[in-house]
Amino acid sequence: VYTEAADIYDVIYRPLRDYEGTSRRIADLVRARRPRAATLLDVGCGTGLHLEALRSSFACEGLDIEPAMVERARARCPGVPVHVMSMDRIDLPSTFDVVACLFSSIAYVRTVDRMRETVARMAGHLAPGGVVLVEPWFSPESFWTDTITANHAEDGPDLKVSWMYTSERRGDLSVLDIHYMVGTPRGVDILRETHELGLFTDAQYRDALADQGLEVHHLRDDVWRRGLYVGWRPDA
Ligand SMILES: C[S@@+](CC[C@H](N)C(=O)[O-])C[C@H]1O[C@@H](n2cnc3c(N)ncnc32)[C@H](O)[C@@H]1O
Numbered sequence: 245v246y247t248e249a250a251d252i253y254d255v256i257y258r259p260l261r262d263y264e265g266t267s268r269r270i271a272d273l274v275r276a277r278r279p280r281a282a283t284l285l286d287v288g289c290g291t292g293l294h295l296e297a298l299r300s301s302f303a304c305e306g307l308d309i310e311p312a313m314v315e316r317a318r319a320r321c322p323g324v325p326v327h328v329m330s331m332d333r334i335d336l337p338s339t340f341d342v343v344a345c346l347f348s349s350i351a352y353v354r355t356v357d358r359m360r361e362t363v364a365r366m367a368g369h370l371a372p373g374g375v376v377l378v379e380p381w382f383s384p385e386s387f388w389t390d391t392i393t394a395n396h397a398e399d400g401p402d403l404k405v406s407w408m409y410t411s412e413r414r415g416d417l418s419v420l421d422i423h424y425m426v427g428t429p430r431g432v433d434i435l436r437e438t439h440e441l442g443l444f445t446d447a448q449y450r451d452a453l454a455d456q457g458l459e460v461h462h463l464r465d466d467v468w469r470r471g472l473y474v475g476w477r478p479d480a
Contacts, residue, residue: 245352246290248435250312252426253291255399256407261347262467267297269467270377274342275301277476278373281341287331287366288349292317295324302342307334332358334365343369344377348470351381351441354417359444360452367456367475376458376475379468382418384443389413402428416443449473 246253274281282303286295289306290313298304299321307327308314317326327336331345332353343366353359366376394408409422417440424435446462450473453460458475 245437245439246310247312249422249424249437250291250310250316252403252405252424253313253316254293255397255403255405256395257347258293259397260395261293263293264297265467266346267294267301270298270342270344271301273474274375278341278375281374283338283340283371284342284344285336285338285340285366285369287334287343287345287362288347288352289313289317289326290347290349292320292324292326294344294346295321295326299324305336305338305340307331307336332361332365334362334369336369339369339371339374341371341374342377343367343374344379346377346379348379348381348441350378351418351444352439354440354442356416356442356444356448359442359448360455363452363475364456367453367458367477370477372477372479374477376453376456376473376477378449378453378473378475380444380449380470380473381441382443382470383445384416385445387411387413387418387443389418404428413443414440417441418443 284302284304286306295306305325307329309330314328391411396406398404404427407424409420412419420439422437426433453475461474464471
C-alpha cells in the first residue's frame with residue numbers, strides 16, 4: 245500500500261493529524277523523564293511529517309517499507325537518514341533514546357506475532373534508559389464495521405482529492421477498501437487500495453512491551469485519540 249498514494253499522502257493526512265502537536269508532546273513526555281534524550285528513530289515514518297517536526301528536538305532517523313514514502317521523507321528532511329526497511333526486521337547499527345511507531349503504522353504488520361517481533365526489534369534498538377512509543381490502531385472491540393466513510397481534501401487550486409472507504413473485518417484483520425479520486429487540471433485519476441491492518445488488543449500491546457522488560461504506561465487524550473503505549477527501559 246501507499247505506492248501510488250504516496251503522492252497524495254500529505255494532502256490527505258496533514259489536515260487530519262496535528263503533526264506538530266504530537267511531536268511536541270513526544271518531546272515533552274521524553275524530556276520530562278530523560279532531559280538528555282537526544283536521538284529518535286521513527287518506525288513506519290511515511291513521508292516524514294513527524295520527522296520534520298521532531299528534528300528540532302532530536303537527531304532523527306526514520307524507516308519505512310515503501311520506497312516511494314522514503315523518497316519523500318528524504319526530500320522533506322535532508323540530512324536525516326531514512327532507511328527502506330520492514331519494521332519487523334529492523335537492523336541498524338545505532339541505538340536510540342526514543343524509538344517511535346506513530347499513527348497506527350504498526351498495525352500494517354497484520355499479525356500479533358509480527359507486532360510482537362516489531363516491538364522486540366524496536367526495544368532491541370533502545371539506548372539504556374530509552375523509551376518505545378507505539379500509537380496503536382483500533383482494537384477488536386473499538387473497530388466499527390459496516391460503515392462508509394467519505395472525505396475530501398485540497399492542496400491549492402490544482403489538486404483535489406476525494407476518497408471513500410468501507411470498513412470490514414476478517415477475523416482479527418480490519419480491511420479498508422479505499423477508492424481515491426485525484427483531480428488536477430490535467431484530469432481525474434482513480435486509485436484503489438486495500439489496506440489490511442491487524443486488530444490487536446490492549447493486553448497484546450502491553451504484553452509485547454512488557455515481555456521486552458519495559459515499564460508500560462498507556463495515555464489517551466485529545467492528542468492521542470487512539471491512545472499511546474509508552475515503554476520505558478528502566479535501566480538508566
Ligand atoms: C498510516 S501511514 C503513517 C505514516 C507516518 N507514521 C505518519 O504519521 O504520517 C503507515 C506507514 O507505515 C508504512 N508501513 C507499512 N508496513 C510497514 C512495515 N512492515 N515496515 C515499515 N513500514 C511499514 C507504510 O508504508 C506507511 O508509510
